[in-house]
Amino acid sequence: MNIIEIKDLKKDYPLGNTIVPALRGVDLSVAEGDFMSIIGPSGSGKTTLLNVIGCIDFATHGSVKVGGLEITALDDRRVTDIRLHKIGFIFQTFNLIPVLNVIENIEFPLLLMKRTAAEARKRASQLAEEVGLNDHVRHRPAELSGGQRQRVAIARALVTNPDIVLADEPTANLDSVTGASILELMKRMNEIEKTTFIFSTHDANVLKYARRIVKIKDGLIEGAPAAA
Amino acid sequence: MKLMLTIAWRNILRHRGKSLVIGAILFTGAFLMTVGNGVITGMAAGVETNIVNGFMGDVVLVSDAQKSDNILLPLMGSSIEPITSYKRIKPILAAQPYIRHALPVGKNLAMMLDEKTDTPGFAYLIGADFEEYRKMFPDNFKVTEGRYPRPGERAMLFPTFARGEFYNFYNIWFLPEGGAVVKEHLSKEALAAGAALPVSSSVVMMGMTSGINSTNDLRFPIKGIVEYKALNQIFGHFCLVDIESYRECLGYFTAADMAAQVPKEEKKLLALEGADLDSMFGGEDMMVSGAGAAREKKKAAPSGAAKTAEDGTYNAVFIKLNPGATYKRALASLNAALTQGQAGVRAVSWNKASGPIGSMAVIIKVALFLFVTLLFCVAVIIIVNTLTMAAIERTAEIGMMRAIGAHKTFIAGMFLGETAILSAVFGGFGITAGVVAVRVIPLFRITTTNDILQILYGGNFFHPLLSLSGVALTVLQLLAVTVAAALYPMRVAGGITPLEAIARD
Numbered sequence: 001m002n003i004i005e006i007k008d009l010k011k012d013y014p015l016g017n018t019i020v021p022a023l024r025g026v027d028l029s030v031a032e033g034d035f036m037s038i039i040g041p042s043g044s045g046k047t048t049l050l051n052v053i054g055c056i057d058f059a060t061h062g063s064v065k066v067g068g069l070e071i072t073a074l075d076d077r078r079v080t081d082i083r084l085h086k087i088g089f090i091f092q093t094f095n096l097i098p099v100l101n102v103i104e105n106i107e108f109p110l111l112l113m114k115r116t117a118a119e120a121r122k123r124a125s126q127l128a129e130e131v132g133l134n135d136h137v138r139h140r141p142a143e144l145s146g147g148q149r150q151r152v153a154i155a156r157a158l159v160t161n162p163d164i165v166l167a168d169e170p171t172a173n174l175d176s177v178t179g180a181s182i183l184e185l186m187k188r189m190n191e192i193e194k195t196t197f198i199f200s201t202h203d204a205n206v207l208k209y210a211r212r213i214v215k216i217k218d219g220l221i222e223g224a225p226a227a228a
Numbered sequence: 229m230k231l232m233l234t235i236a237w238r239n240i241l242r243h244r245g246k247s248l249v250i251g252a253i254l255f256t257g258a259f260l261m262t263v264g265n266g267v268i269t270g271m272a273a274g275v276e277t278n279i280v281n282g283f284m285g286d287v288v289l290v291s292d293a294q295k296s297d298n299i300l301l302p303l304m305g306s307s308i309e310p311i312t313s314y315k316r317i318k319p320i321l322a323a324q325p326y327i328r329h330a331l332p333v334g335k336n337l338a339m340m341l342d343e344k345t346d347t348p349g350f351a352y353l354i355g356a357d358f359e360e361y362r363k364m365f366p367d368n369f370k371v372t373e374g375r376y377p378r379p380g381e382r383a384m385l386f387p388t389f390a391r392g393e394f395y396n397f398y399n400i401w402f403l404p405e406g407g408a409v410v411k412e413h414l415s416k417e418a419l420a421a422g423a424a425l426p427v428s429s430s431v432v433m434m435g436m437t438s439g440i441n442s443t444n445d446l447r448f449p450i451k452g453i454v455e456y457k458a459l460n461q462i463f464g465h466f467c468l469v470d471i472e473s474y475r476e477c478l479g480y481f482t483a484a485d486m487a488a489q490v491p492k493e494e495k496k497l498l499a500l501e502g503a504d505l506d507s508m509f510g511g512e513d514m515m516v517s518g519a520g521a522a523r524e525k526k527k528a529a530p531s532g533a534a535k536t537a538e539d540g541t542y543n544a545v546f547i548k549l550n551p552g553a554t555y556k557r558a559l560a561s562l563n564a565a566l567t568q569g570q571a572g573v574r575a576v577s578w579n580k581a582s583g584p585i586g587s588m589a590v591i592i593k594v595a596l597f598l599f600v601t602l603l604f605c606v607a608v609i610i611i612v613n614t615l616t617m618a619a620i621e622r623t624a625e626i627g628m629m630r631a632i633g634a635h636k637t638f639i640a641g642m643f644l645g646e647t648a649i650l651s652a653v654f655g656g657f658g659i660t661a662g663v664v665a666v667r668v669i670p671l672f673r674i675t676t677t678n679d680i681l682q683i684l685y686g687g688n689f690f691h692p693l694l695s696l697s698g699v700a701l702t703v704l705q706l707l708a709v710t711v712a713a714a715l716y717p718m719r720v721a722g723g724i725t726p727l728e729a730i731a732r733d
Contacts, residue, residue, distance in 0.1 A: 056631055056726040077635065083726075084633025095628035095729070099238035111231045112633050156632065 003163055003196050004030035004053060009062035011048050011219075022048040024219035025062070030198060032163075035190045037210035038200045045219040046200040047168055053198065054087050054166045055079040067163050084112055088157030088195070090167035090186075096141040096152055103128060103137040106155045113160065127155035130192065131185060147178035154185060158193055165189075167199035171206060183209040232638060236645030246618055250611050250647075251654035257607040257709060258655040262662020262702045264600040266692035268593050270666075274687045278458040279582050280548070282368035285331070287559060288581035289317065289545035289566070289573040297576040298583025299335060299544055301352075301465075308336055308543040310480060313572045315538055317545065320569045324562055326553035331356060331364040332542040334474040338433040341445060342398050349397050351390055352466045353433065355474020357537060358383070364546060367457065372413060374404025374452035382473050384431065384448035388413070388455040389464025404452050405429045413453070431467075435478035446477040458687035461677060462585060471537055480541035544581075545573070604705065608712045615643060615717035619724070626721055627729020636722035643721050647714040655706040663699065666692045 011023040022045045030036060038046045051057035052064055059072045067086055071079060083089075096105045107124035111117070128137050131151040141149055150170060157165045167186065171179030187209055190197045199206075207213055215222040240247045280286050283300075290299055291309035299308050311317070314332050321330045334355030339348045358377045369387075377383035391402050392415040401418050403409065409425060418425055434445040448469055456463040469477075549558050555577075562575040579586035619626070626639055674690040676682055685691060 051727065054631070080630070080633060080635050083631060089631050091628065091631075093624075095624065095631075097235065097625060097629065099235055099242050104234075108231070108629075109632050112635075112638065117230075160633075 001032050002029045003032040003034075003067060004028065004198075005063070005065040006053070007063040009049075009052060009064060010060050011045075011052060011057065012060045021219055023052070023059075026216075026219070026221055028214065028221060030164075030196060033190070033194050033196055035187060035197045035209070035211040036199075036214060037207060037212070038198065038214045038216055039202060039207065040200075040216040041202060044216045046202075046216050048219075049216065050166050050168050050198065050200055053164070054089060055082050084109060085160065086163045088160065088162040088165040090150070090153045090157050090165065090170045090199075092169040092172045096149055096156075098141055101138050101140050102133055102144070102152050105141070105152050106159050109156060109160045123159055124155070127159050130189070131155045145178075146174050147182060150174065150178075150182050151185065154182070154189060158189055158195060161193065162195060164196045164198060167197065169201055170199055171201065171203060176205065179203075179206070229641075232641045233645050233649070236642050236649055239642075240646055240649060243618060246614055247650060250614055250650050253607050253610050254651055254654040254706070254709070255658040255661075257603055258658025258702065258706050259662045259665070260603055261600050261705050262659050262694070262699070263665050263692065264596055264603075265698045265702050265705075266662070266666035266694045268596050269695060269698045270691050270693035271592060271596075271685065273693050274458070274685065274691055275585070276578070278687050279585065280578050282365060282456065282458055283463055284544075284578055284581060285329070285364065285546040285548040286553075286555065286578055287547040287549065287562065287575050288578065289547065289571075289575055290581070291543075292572050292574055296583070297580040300582045301584050310541045310543060311545070311573055312541050314542055314545070316569065317566070317571045317573060318538065320565050320571055321545070321547065321562075324558075324565060326550050326558045326561070327547055328550045329364050329548040331360050331546045332471075332538065333361075333544055333546060334471055334478065334480070334541070335543045336435060336478055338435050338477055340394065340398075341432040341434060342400070347398070349394060351394075351433070353435075353474055353477065354466050354468050355471040355478075355542075356468065357471055358468075361468065364548065369454040369456045369463075371452040372455050373410055374407050374450070377451045377470065380470075381451070382449065382470055383451040384473075385452045385454045385468040386431070386450045387460070387464040387467065388453055389460050390467060391415075391453060392418075399426060401425050401427045402431060402450055402453070403427050403429045404450050407453075433467075433477055444477055444479045446473060448473060448477075459585075459682050460688065461682060471540065471542075475540050478541075547575070600705070604709055604712075607709055611647065611709075611713035612716050615647065615713065616720050619643065619717045619721040622721075623724050624729045626724045627726045630724065631726035631729060639724070640718035640722045643718045644711075644714045647710050647717075651706055651710040655710075659699065659702055659706070662702070663694055666694045 006026055006028040009023050009026040009028075010021065012019045012021050014020075026045075026049060028049075038049060040046045048057060052059050053066065055066070055071055055074075062072070064071050066082065069082070071082060074082070097108060100108065103121065103124050106127055107120040110120035110123060115123075125137070128134055131154055133148060133151055133155070136144060136148060139148075141152070144152065153170075154165075157167075165186075170186070171182055174182060183206060186197055186199070189195065199210075201207070288299065289311070290297065291311050294309040296302060296306075302308065311332070317332075318330070321327055334353065336353060337350055338353045340351050341348055358381070359379050362376070369385075371385070372388060377385070386402050386404075395401050395415060395418050399421075401409065401414070401421075407429065409427060411419070414425075430447050430449050432445055432447050448467075454468070474480075547562075549555065559575055559577060566573055566575060579590075629639060630636075670689070670691045672690075674685075675688055676685060676690070682688060
């Protein structure tokens, strides 16, 4: 079953008096539970594609369905709810809340979902353990290494049991050893939680971890194999 | 909510510098607002207390013919219209259950004549029955020299402030009859005169208002020198005299005139039906002196004989209401009763009757209110600016929160929470400090001799006053500042999109 269905997706950005096309008609299907990598050079449109799938940016043209729901015509409140309930994000620069400690950062989305504090804490603790941060739950992000921060981000992205986790260049700010461990972790979480992972990268070393690779160039998918 | 406040509180601690700047503004604003409200309340209460309890009561009756309600310090000393119907007014007042005390008075400007230089000066006269006056205002002034007049005695009580002013003008230091110079009471200028200080214990006055132009001059024996306990520089322009002397001075019918002369004239009038009545009023026996006085007497003369002081002419009736009487309702009810009784007078509030003093109090109140409002605006602008900067600086953090599912309302609430916590903590301290200041300031007995400041002080010394409602008003003002200051930053923060956060990366 496809969790994502994209048809003729176009995204243009105005730049002064000119229009810059970032995506020029993308067709893509992603199967549930996939561990997929989008690769391509800088400016190819991979981040834009992730942003549109993640309801962070809006399509200029085309259709994007996430979990069967057409997301291109929804208002801010609805897309925020989709981001909260269906999508998890892992950012290149970790983007943790600096004033919250590890466990509070992980449970943050659950509290936004109005889960009880006890329930949220239980689930967050479970994920902290799964990502190997059991000993650091009281630490603030500033007290963690880059790899540890990204582990927190992974746990936070998974805490709501989302349908999809989107990771934009998750290893770009990490050294190769740490980056590899993060990808190992993502892969393991994909297996444990059965969550669909889509991550963008232009690092060739990362590709070996992907079950499926989609190449993007100049806003178009190149030779993408059909989804299962 | 807990999460929102937790993040807000930790952000305050994280951005200590900015928080302290905003906190200091909120503290200062809350402190000044509290003290400002205390000054406004104290001034309003002081002016009301001092005028109501010390000078003219809650309500003043003035003649229907009186154009302006202001009878305290009328423009250019214009005359206060006479009231000749007090006998008809008195039972109406007695029938009003909310009235505690009524005092009919004469009140007008008089010319003070200097027997040596013929240079005239001016003073306000209040003519009243001394006994009744004391019942109405038992402790509004103290007699510093001489004594309080006996019942029915012809007398003047001369205020200390007017004595100093007149010394500078006439070079005469007024003393009570039989009194000696009290060195400690001499003004700086009088003290400089040393042993050669010219003194007098009587003063010649002539009713001199724009409407009367009486030529009656009358010598008033000074029985006492008085000092008003509050607003002495304002009330100190008023010399208190017995009502009969006042009437003679102003050329009004006195009670004695009415008892002795009017019946005779009435007889003439009755005998001379259809004759030239004008010639009647030109007769010497009808006049006290001067044409102006005769005109006033014609204007003021009631029909029928009179035998008591209450039959004579007054200019106003000072009324004190019972404690707890609803002021507006009493005023409306009294006016209705006076109209129905065809009393020829109307009731006006003390603040209207006190004219420029009431207006000055209102002006100062408005000025202080504007000052507090300005303070508000400055505080709001600075806080808005600081919080907006904070919102922009935190674009990545806010955008990330939005990306992982925080609604705009959560972000806005977080900012409101930050401002609310700062307001509660620093504003709370500011209000507490303000309350303490308002309580402590009166202990210093900061006095002034300046007229305007006396009104601001609500009396002779600075006495800000804070009621529970005053504190509640400050809290509401602080709440308004908090909301006003948070609105724009909330909007800015709520408008940050996840995309902006990513773009910022």
